[in-house]
Amino acid sequence: MPVSTRAQFSVVRDEPNLATAQRHRPIPPDQEPATGLAPSLMRNPHHALKEKMKALTQFYEQHQHQLAGARGQASRLQKHIVATRHPSIDLLDSNVKKRGGGGEEEAEKKQANKVMDLVVMKENVSNVVPMSLPGAAKKPALLYSTADEAKENMRGGDEDRVAAFSCPKKETLDAARKLSLGGPGTQSEPRVLRPKISTGGGELGTISEDGGGSRIMVFVRLRPMGKKEKEAGSRCCVRIVDRHDVYLTEFASETDYLRLKRLRGRHFSFDASFPESTTQQEVYATTTAELVEGVLHGRNGSVFCYGATGAGKTYTMLGTIENPGVMVLAIKDLFLKIRQRSFDGNHVVHLSYLEVYNETVRDLLSPGRPLVLREDKQGIVAAGLTQYRAYSTDEVMALLQQGNQNRTTEPTRANETSSRSHAILQVVAEYREKVSGNVINRVGKLSLIDLAGSERALATDQRTQRSLEGANINRSLLALSSCINALVEGKKHIPYRNSKLTQLLKDSLGGPCNTVMIANISPSNLSFGETQNTLHWADRAKEIKTKACPVNEETQQVHESETDQARLLLELQKENSDLRQQLAQQKQKLLTLQAQSLAANNSTPAPSPATSSLMSPPPSSQRRVKRSILSGVCFSTPESKKRSAGNTTIACDLQDRVTALEMELERAKKEHRLQIKQKDDFIRELITKNNLRPLEGGDNREKRIVTRASLRKTERSVAAGELKSPSHRFLSPLPTAKKRTFWDITATNSPSVISVNGRKTKSHVAAGAATTPAAPSMLLQLTYRCFWFVLILGPHLLHHVSFSRASHAEGLIL
């Protein structure tokens, strides 16, 4: 075994004098060392080293043995933790897998590290120890500050005292945090486990049926990861378990070496939490359907979406054409149910839509001057706000669309179509329902609120206008947070007047109203601060109790005659709607036919500008058609009576136009035929005159003008005065004469330039025909054929025909 000189030297250093002596003189075997060292050692200094190595090996083996024992305990602990593990681990797993980091072994190692790190998470460790853990009852929970501390404690046999994750600790009188400020900085708050709030005997998550005092229902919706977020390499930091619990995990920054590989997180619990795959219909059914039912029973209801900018509030409330949101679905449901329940079909639905932008209230349905808020018996009202009466879902949709076009949206860094205002849609429904012989008049109000995004200035934009908007948005959300705090703490004074938004939300928050809050969150770890903030306030809002919601209804005694009348009215209404439907179908058919005929017309050669201007509808009607088509696509609602009526009007217009155009064409055809006849007569007359008058000069006598009329004359002579069929006119009048080809047309007999009576002129004069009446040139024949072809072709070539005829005749005359 090689012995290091240093080791050797160290021994020598222990016994310096002896070593020096040994080095210089040999020790006699019988001499005992006076130093107390073993003679063997004295004899062989390497021996001491061997002994030391042996001792070290033994110590090492012991240590290994202890380590193995500790590992066994750790793996047992790990198994237990995995069984009850925090979903954040799954999040981290998935993120690691996504990044494809390392092999299996490495992943296992990472997993072990993660488990350890999670164990030492201060944030998530609470003083609640799961009952399943041995010794849980007798031993207090542990808070390990470092991984080493945790390991040490485990080694000491305290591994069974490791706490599980639980709800975050919460102080009842929480320091007033402000809603809009977002960002981290809330990590070190002390938390206590909050007991679930009972809803007055009702199940958690239900709206009180008897209208008794209830609490705000709070739901959380997680949106899918955005494209930009994916591109920025963000990781998912939210996990929803059992559609109820939300686990939020903070990944330490890669540059934060102190907390590298550590996870911090929080756990929240809501009435329901929706993962990213949840459909709009599901969200509506869980959050708002019950509220709509309440409205139909005469109770007021409010739904508002809260969350950071770009978290999906507008998507949840409005949605898209393909996936309509809560507003659209609620209104559809409302109309459907009213129609089903209305005793006499005389329901009234009023609608108003406003926005709070930069602390001013504006009417979205008829934009104009800012509105002033006033408080009267009904609560806070915006003076001068337009109340539209809507008769159908489609009408509401159209108004909603109109309102949204007027809403202030601007692209920000966080969201390309960021809503810069809080929008409130209010629907007041009034109808009469017959319940056990009595007619009940019910009035309910539904408020649907899409708040502007809570944001930090950096998340949006630094430009002045955006900053101002952001400040105002934050101001109103700040006021909202103060109101929530005051309501939760049961204060007498609730500062509703701090902002326009809170004034308008007074009824929804602390008034007699069933209220639902939907907190929208993003899954990206880049939005961790905002998400945590949103969840914090959503969690806080759960504690707000609303006042008892009185039922707004009036019972009326109805006479039998009145019932009969109502029944008759309903029957008539039904019949009327059936007839309207039939009419709409008929008109639809008519429209299709007209479209087909228009298409057929369009497939013919393009008409002249004049004709096309005649045939095409005026631009205004074109626009109307386009708009109606667009509006038809807007929402996938049933055909509205109104729209079909509009379509029908357009169809009738089109029909009339087509008929007028057809008549005009017919008249033009007649006129044209008459003109041709007149011209033929005129030409014939000319020829007759020419034949009667002897031409000047001998050669010239033989010259004669070959016209269609003259040909006809020849034909007549050939057929012994019989009138030929028009097709016959195209035959050569002299079959015996040599047939000329197109190429026989030379400069001499070309109609292009010839001399008649000493004048150069363009004409179809057969100059070379000396003896016999010359056969018409090929060009002439072609012209005739073209002429008839054009004549037969119809009205669309009318102008061409007239032009060629005119020029032809002119040439002949000349």
Ligand SMILES: Nc1ncnc2c1ncn2[C@@H]1O[C@H](COP(=O)(O)OP(=O)(O)OP(=O)(O)O)[C@@H](O)[C@H]1O
């Ligand atoms: N559940 C969802 N499913 C699919 N896409 C969604 C979902 N939620 C939001 N989005 C998309 O995320 C983007 C931002 O959503 P949205 O405009 O609703 O955010 P916001 O919270 O209203 O923002 P702001 O407060 O700035 O108006 C949109 O492109 C939207 O289509």
